[in-house]
Structure formats: structure tokens, C-alpha cells
Amino acid sequence: MAIYHFHVCMVSRGTGKSAVAVAAHRAGETLFDERLGETQNFSRRSPGVAHKEILAPENAPAWVHDRGQLWNHVEAGEKRKDSGLAREVQVALPGELTPVQQVELVRDFVREAFVHEGMVGDVAINTSNAKNPQACILLTTRGLDPTSPTGFGQKKTEWNARARLFLWRKSWAEIANRHLERAGHDCRIDHRSYAERGIALTPTSHLGVSVARRGIDGRDLIQERIVEHDRIVRENGEAIKDDPSIALQALILERRTFTRADMIRWLEGHTADDTQLQEALAAVMASGLLVPLNTEGAEPRYTVAESMSLET
Numbered sequence: 001m002a003i004y005h006f007h008v009c010m011v012s013r014g015t016g017k018s019a020v021a022v023a024a025h026r027a028g029e030t031l032f033d034e035r036l037g038e039t040q041n042f043s044r045r046s047p048g049v050a051h052k053e054i055l056a057p058e059n060a061p062a063w064v065h066d067r068g069q070l071w072n073h074v075e076a077g078e079k080r081k082d083s084g085l086a087r088e089v090q091v092a093l094p095g096e097l098t099p100v101q102q103v104e105l106v107r108d109f110v111r112e113a114f115v116h117e118g119m120v121g122d123v124a125i126n127t128s129n130a131k132n133p134q135a136c137i138l139l140t141t142r143g144l145d146p147t148s149p150t151g152f153g154q155k156k157t158e159w160n161a162r163a164r165l166f167l168w169r170k171s172w173a174e175i176a177n178r179h180l181e182r183a184g185h186d187c188r189i190d191h192r193s194y195a196e197r198g199i200a201l202t203p204t205s206h207l208g209v210s211v212a213r214r215g216i217d218g219r220d221l222i223q224e225r226i227v228e229h230d231r232i233v234r235e236n237g238e239a240i241k242d243d244p245s246i247a248l249q250a251l252i253l254e255r256r257t258f259t260r261a262d263m264i265r266w267l268e269g270h271t272a273d274d275t276q277l278q279e280a281l282a283a284v285m286a287s288g289l290l291v292p293l294n295t296e297g298a299e300p301r302y303t304v305a306e307s308m309s310l311e312t
Helices: 019-027 043-048 067-076 099-113 162-182 208-214 220-242 245-254 260-268 274-285 306-311
Strands: 006-012 030-033 038-041 049-055 084-092 121-126 134-140 142-144 152-155 290-293 301-304
Touching: 006 162, 019 030, 019 038, 019 049, 019 067, 019 084, 019 121, 019 134, 030 067, 043 049, 049 099, 067 084, 067 121, 099 121, 099 134, 099 162, 220 245, 220 274, 245 260, 245 274, 245 301, 260 274
Parallel strands: none
Antiparallel strands: 006 084, 030 038, 049 121, 084 134, 121 134, 142 152, 290 301
């Protein structure tokens, strides 16, 4: 099922990062880092990178569309040892969309939210985890300036405003929902928190593809994140068993009608194991809150009682 995940972080020289290295890693490429005099080789990651491209404002110079030149220009324009080199946005892509539709979605979002404001966006779509495709978008912190030796102008401090982050988060949900509707899907994602939507569940932290693949590998931070994630998921599962309306309130905001299989897929992300999932599913199905719809031989579909729909 489509999920909402939107994470923003800074690529900072102060934390030992190189914009060239991060770009090479995300794109699964080999790039030469002129500032460090090092080759950044991440070609081993290339099989997981399903799509990559650079999106820039109109009339951008040709070098902007060359990944190595772009990020070496960025590095050359930053003199401070703690400079913010780039902004990275990570989003989870709706699995309901085809790979081509996912690319179209990301393009629309980057153009509307970032390129329109003057940023250059370096996009990489990673499908190494087939169940959790995601896009990583590296964004410049300066606008292009053809009169500057580095090709970039002054820092755009307005891009750092908290209100701008809120608009980006909201924009991702709106554009993703537009694409889902265009593709004939009735599911939706929502940028608002559980609390803002009146859903009595505790949000979990997104573990990410790399953590999910490694599992607990001995590093304390990863262990703590996984243990905390599992604790919250189990508590959410128990809450759903005690009050199945919690699950239905959340699901009906994502899709107006749903099948039993849809419910199972949703519960998979909100229960700790198969035993708890089956117990929660049984509680939902026996809750008396489901309204069967006439589907004439197709897989049975449900909605919820009208009073519950009005409450949400």
C-alpha cells in the first residue's frame, strides 16, 4: 500500500561529507572528487538504481546536467569547513504505480517544488528493496548564476525556512495523490501526523533500506532504532486489537473502499508479527464497523459505517 515517508537532511562538510561522494553513492556511479583529489566509486550500487537524472531550471548551462561537474562546481563554491553543500530529500514511492509512473511522479514533484524555485535536483530512484522503492533527491543550496566563477550565486536562506519544509511535505502528498488518481487508484497518502488526523497510534521511525537489509549488525544506534521500532509496532498492534476502529479510521483516510487483502497489507506495517496481525485482523473483521459492498463475484470490498466516515 502507498505509504507516506518524507525525510530531509543536510549534506554538510562539517560532518565530513562530500557532495560528490554522496551524489556518486546515490546514483551508483564513479565520480572524481576534485576538492579531495579522490575517486568516489560506488558502481557496485548501480543494479539497485532504477532511474537517475538531473532536473534544472530552463537555460541552465550544459555542465549542470553532468553529475560530476555539477557537484564539483558546488564544492568549489563553498569555502567554509562547515558549509552546507546540499539538501537531500528522501521519499517513499507508491508501490501501486508502475516504474514509469513513479519516474513521472518524481519529475513532477521535483519540478514543481524545487526547480521552479531555482534549485537543481539530482534524482536517483532506488529499487533494491522491491517492496519499498524510494527516491533520493539531492538539491543545491544556491541558485544558478552565469556571472559567478563557480556558476552559483548567493545562498538562498529562504529555502531553510521551516514553513518551506511544511509546504514541501504537503506538496509531495498532493502530487503523489494526483498521480495515484490519474493511474486509477483510490488509495491516498497524507502528510499529516497521526495526532493531527485523530488516529490513536504512535508513529514509528523509518528504518530505511540499508538498516532493513543489514538488520542488527552490532552497532548500538541501529540496535536501539530497531528495538524502539519493534516496541512501538507491538504497542500499536495491541491498541488495534483492543479498538479495531483505530485501524479503520486510518485506512479509510487512505482509501474509501478496500479488500481484506488491503487490510492485511496495512496491518503488516502496524503489527509486530504474524500472530499479532491475525489477531488484529480478526478483531477488525468482527468489529461490526465494516460495510460490505456488492462486487458481483469480485473479491469482496468494504467501506466503514457512515457515522465513522463522518467522524474522520
